[in-house]
Amino acid sequence: MQVSDKNRNVRGAVVLAVLCLVLQLALAPNVGLGNGRANFALIFASCVALQVGGTSGVIAGFVAGLLFDLSSTGPIGLMAFCLSVSSYLLGMEQRNRMAGDLGATMALFCASALGVSVVYHLAMLLVGQTSSIVDALFLRALPTALLTAVFFVPFAYYFSRVRAASGGLGAGSIRAGRLGGSRGASHLGKRGL
Amino acid sequence: MPLSSRGRQAGPTIANSRGQSSGGRALVACVAVSLVLFTLSSRMGDEGPFGVVRGAFQTVTSPVRYLGATVSLPFQGLGNVVTNLTADQATLSELQAENEALRARNVELEEAEQTAERLQGLLDLRDANNLQSTAARIISGSSDSWTTTVTIDKGTTSGVAPGMPVTSSGGVIGQVIESAATTSTVRLLTDENSSISAMVQSSRVQGMLNGSVTGELRLTLVGTDQSVQVGDVIVTSGLGGAFPKGLPLGEVTSVENSPGSLYLDIIVEPFSRTENYEEVLVVTSLTEEQRATADDIAAADAQDQQGTAGTTSSTSEGQGDGESTQ
Numbered sequence: 429m430q431v432s433d434k435n436r437n438v439r440g441a442v443v444l445a446v447l448c449l450v451l452q453l454a455l456a457p458n459v460g461l462g463n464g465r466a467n468f469a470l471i472f473a474s475c476v477a478l479q480v481g482g483t484s485g486v487i488a489g490f491v492a493g494l495l496f497d498l499s500s501t502g503p504i505g506l507m508a509f510c511l512s513v514s515s516y517l518l519g520m521e522q523r524n525r526m527a528g529d530l531g532a533t534m535a536l537f538c539a540s541a542l543g544v545s546v547v548y549h550l551a552m553l554l555v556g557q558t559s560s561i562v563d564a565l566f567l568r569a570l571p572t573a574l575l576t577a578v579f580f581v582p583f584a585y586y587f588s589r590v591r592a593a594s595g596g597l598g599a600g601s602i603r604a605g606r607l608g609g610s611r612g613a614s615h616l617g618k619r620g621l
Numbered sequence: 622m623p624l625s626s627r628g629r630q631a632g633p634t635i636a637n638s639r640g641q642s643s644g645g646r647a648l649v650a651c652v653a654v655s656l657v658l659f660t661l662s663s664r665m666g667d668e669g670p671f672g673v674v675r676g677a678f679q680t681v682t683s684p685v686r687y688l689g690a691t692v693s694l695p696f697q698g699l700g701n702v703v704t705n706l707t708a709d710q711a712t713l714s715e716l717q718a719e720n721e722a723l724r725a726r727n728v729e730l731e732e733a734e735q736t737a738e739r740l741q742g743l744l745d746l747r748d749a750n751n752l753q754s755t756a757a758r759i760i761s762g763s764s765d766s767w768t769t770t771v772t773i774d775k776g777t778t779s780g781v782a783p784g785m786p787v788t789s790s791g792g793v794i795g796q797v798i799e800s801a802a803t804t805s806t807v808r809l810l811t812d813e814n815s816s817i818s819a820m821v822q823s824s825r826v827q828g829m830l831n832g833s834v835t836g837e838l839r840l841t842l843v844g845t846d847q848s849v850q851v852g853d854v855i856v857t858s859g860l861g862g863a864f865p866k867g868l869p870l871g872e873v874t875s876v877e878n879s880p881g882s883l884y885l886d887i888i889v890e891p892f893s894r895t896e897n898y899e900e901v902l903v904v905t906s907l908t909e910e911q912r913a914t915a916d917d918i919a920a921a922d923a924q925d926q927q928g929t930a931g932t933t934s935s936t937s938e939g940q941g942d943g944e945s946t947q
Contacts, residue, residue: 501765505662
């Protein structure tokens with residue numbers, strides 16, 4: 429049986445939320461790839477979903493998406509919908525996916541970022557914000573997904589390599605006593621992989 | 622004992638056996654709430670409670686946006702570093718010669734700057750007396766990939782309201798679309814949904830200046846029988862009542878007359894850029910002389926009717942010649 433340090437998980441999630449909110453408001457508007465802007469709400473939601481998952485992940489995705497909608501000029505609720513669904517899908521199979529598995533984490537996130545960007549921009553297309561599906565997909569959705577994936581790299585590295593060795597935001601349960609996962613993660617962390 | 626966490630299954634933890642579920646119920650609830658919010662937001666726009674909540678959120682978070690813009694200001698020219706590193710000797714020699722010429726020019730410009738400051742003081746005095754505009758500073762760009770907007774540090778408490786035009790020293794940069802208490806969102810000319818009544822300054826030909834996803838400005842609804850040349854200056858026409866008449870918008874860089882097309886394909890380079898995070902002016906009210914006159918409206922109607930007549934005429938000719946007009 430594992431004992432999860434819930435207080436530490438909550439602290440970690442709050443710190444991550446504040447960091448992503450500040451980055452979304454201060455950094456994202458000033459760094460662009462064509463028309464693309466990094467989506468730190470997606471990064472936060474994905475980190476929580478991959479580490480904790482379940483109900484917490486879905487609610488984190490919903491709240492992050494809602495804040496993203498409020499900070500932008502688009503319709504409210506669209507990104508909340510996208511992040512709720514993506515968080516559910518990312519967190520439905522297993523917990524602590526990021527621990528010690530950078531490649532798989534990046535692959536999952538890239539698929540999620542691409543899916544969320546495409547769905548978001550297609551929905552904007554459907555509500556009449558533009559008339560060109562090519563513009564929506566290739567000039568907006570793809571740069572957004574790419575830029576978001578780039579900004580996710582340090583988060584993925586931290587949670588999969590650095591944090592996995594010390595626990596937190598879900599990784600505390602690894603450290604606390606699950607033999608296979610805990611030793612594997614700690615082993616990889618100590619070797620600096 | 623696995624050496625890697627790959628393929629690891631969730632173990633029976635206290636957290637996930639008691640407090641954690643798969644999130645199915647939460648997903649259904651969140652999706653339902655999201656769809657309701659999305660539907661209401663799409664129908665109501667920024668009117669009502671959604672606009673109030675968004676305005677309050679943007680007011681609360683404006684210091685963070687301001688901080689980001691301030692911190693990123695020194696890095697705005699970072700893209701030039703790669704160009705500089707790869708420059709060859711000929712380019713460097715050319716730049717040195719240009720630098721000497723610019724130094725001489727700089728002395729002249731410093732004189733001109735002092736003159737401009739005095740004139741600016743006069744303009745400020747006139748603005749203060751007429752209460753037609755308010756100065757603001759761009760504090761942030763667009764935070765999403767969908768819109769080309771900037772955020773300025775003036776809102777409803779400063780008299781800024783949606784629909785007001787925004788200009789820089791170079792000309793019009795856009796129009797206020799949302800206003801919170803202390804901040805406002807300005808849709809730039811280059812935004813895909815931007816559309817402004819404009820005209821060619823020299824020939825007074827009228828049209829609509831539209832933004833695009835590629836950042837280009839296109840002057841539309843100008844008939845092929847009208848005269849537009851590369852280098853012509855485009856200004857606001859004042860039609861519609863939102864923008865003052867005669868504010869500079871940009872310069873024509875390309876004019877194409879496609880065979881069979883009713884309208885010219887005109888590309889315009891905007892005068893104003895927001896990359897430097899400059900001060901802007903929000904025009905809060907218009908005087909009578911800034912509005913379009915009855916003659917301007919009549920001229921626009923005449924041009925429109927002329928275009929319609931041309932369309933009808935060419936259609937009739939096509940039918941007379943037995944050609945398909947479908």
